[in-house]
Amino acid sequence: MEAVVVDAGSKLLKAGIAAPDQLPPLVMPSKMKLEVEDQQLADGAVVEEVVQPVVRGFVKDWDAMEDLLNYVLYRNIGWEIGDEGQILFTEPLFTPKTLREQLVQLMFEKFNVSGFYASEQAVLSLYAVGRISGCTVDIGHGKIDIAPVCEGAVQHVASKRLEIGGGDLTNLFAQELKKSNPSVNLDTSDVERLKEQYACCTEDQLAFEDIESSCQPERHTLPDGQVITIEKERYIVGEALFQPSILGLEDYGIVHQLVTSVSNVSSEYHRQLLENTMLCGATASMTDCSVE
Template sequence: MIFALKEENFVVIDNGSWRIKARKGVPKEIFEIPSLFLPTDNIEKRALSSSNDNNNILSLSSLSIADTKLPTTNPVSVFTSSPIIDRGEIKKWDELEALWRHILLKEFGIKRSRNECPVMITTPSWWTKEQHERIAQIFFEHFNVPGLYIADQALMAIYGCGSVSGLVVDIGHGKTDITPIFESIVQYHAIQTLPIGGQDIDKYLLTLLQSDEQLLSEYDDMLDIDFARAIKEIIGGFPDEEEEQSHTGDEERKEVEYLGKRFTIGSERLRAAEPFFNPSLVGKDEVPSLPDAINTAIYSCDIEKRSALWENIALTGGSSLLKGLKERLQKELEVFLIMSENAGDYQFKEAKFIKIPDYLTNFKERQDLAAFLGASMVAKLVFGDPKNFISKVDYNEIGPTAVHTKSY
């Protein structure tokens, strides 16, 4: 197939346990779709709980951020009652394929019979070769794409922050991945994964909120996981510097509006993310804290690489947006740093965080988009030369294993 490698044809898809982000060409708006979304016009009908689905639709709509575009669903499109991607693991391939199909064919209006849109898709560092082969099979055989490139999410995130070396701390919905990268090479042996993510914070916060008697009387309705998630995203996090200095954070209640109701939240809001630093709070006594895991990841790398890792920490993932998380993490990492006035070449005094460059004005506050933005930049380079990506010709000649020749 001969197709024009025009930028308006490039498709970028960034997979996540909570949301999938996608873009075709260079639109101002990024398309985001919940990973629980099930377009039933594309797959066989499944028995789902309508009451649970309605609750999910309400909460997701209420939590959509300014530049989030939820899917233009038809009347039979619903949300699944269980995850499609659970703590980073693909649990339902058919449903995931249906999501991709919905994005490509429905939202982007791509014609399968004459598909001129190559796809850049990101995956976690630890997804297997077999999973990559299945992705290739789906996109070439089911969607008829003319080209495909599978990119490492962590590597794309460090690119999205304007660097080629650093430590990517991806705090997702189901888990946290800590990935060292040095000069564009992922240090796979040093990756640390914590089974703690946004969903654990939601459950922990719900328990805290249920102990707030004033909230219970003001809200006058049952508190559920959707409510806790909303509170986390609106005011959850850690005390800011002013609150810590004045010691008013614990006593002051914050007024919140959710689904048309006004009420106040107490100090529970400032303890929601504490399990990242004390996993035993969510029953995970054997799991190291986030600072401990970061230190382990860095010290698992060669000594000459550690300085670049300490000085280029990239927080990403949905829960990276929690208020005060970076400041709390920076403070707790100080215990691991070598404090010396006569620092040598391989000594370091400070943990430094990098962010999305200011020139990306529409996205510089969206650290959770780092991998997506990095992939969008790399797509321009990859699809500019047929040698860089898997073409339809490559796939027809080699099959799914062609994915191992030009990806990662």
């Protein structure tokens, strides 16, 4: 049986049968709604509770993860109990050994897989574009992984992980929009859509510093009829990747982190790594980062 590939992220889970040059047929939210009995209510009413199995790239709730994989593998992929196949999981940078062992135990003991393999996301991202060496900047929903890869091997000593991601940028965008549109009520789904449509990066820091005078306001009508004005907020979101201080973090931005990461690898690989720098993740679509 062909192997199943599963990429379980903080926001989305992607899965499908391994096949070249094909998008994953299943893309779904990682969050789950579970019905639980509320002990604080007199009648013990059943309420819905939102559970997030994966937080900042790592599995935090194994019971929820098992339920999620049950739904994915048996109801969507088409596995049958007693006739399970092989599976490949993508693995974020710096995955603790204990989490990897728990995943292996879950797959063999609960899902009876015939074969299991975990491969690092940075390596798989480069393989997808026909490279075995390069540097990946993976901007996920809850983390940023920067990983130099030489001849198919991640250079862990030189790799970097930042505890920020698309979710933090969404929260920042919501805060900034509220400042300029105090009378407008926005829910998370509205902010997500607005971020995807409008958020971007300026060409350089000087351009960002000049947005107060150069930015043209845009008016956007929400589905409920409310009208919102978007100005410099669209650029602040992208700039936070280069200046984490905007998010209140004392850390360097992704360009500095990338250069530092590559400089910690043997000099013979420097040119190859920088020439094959790859941006991954949906948030990366609003960046245009180059290193000279």
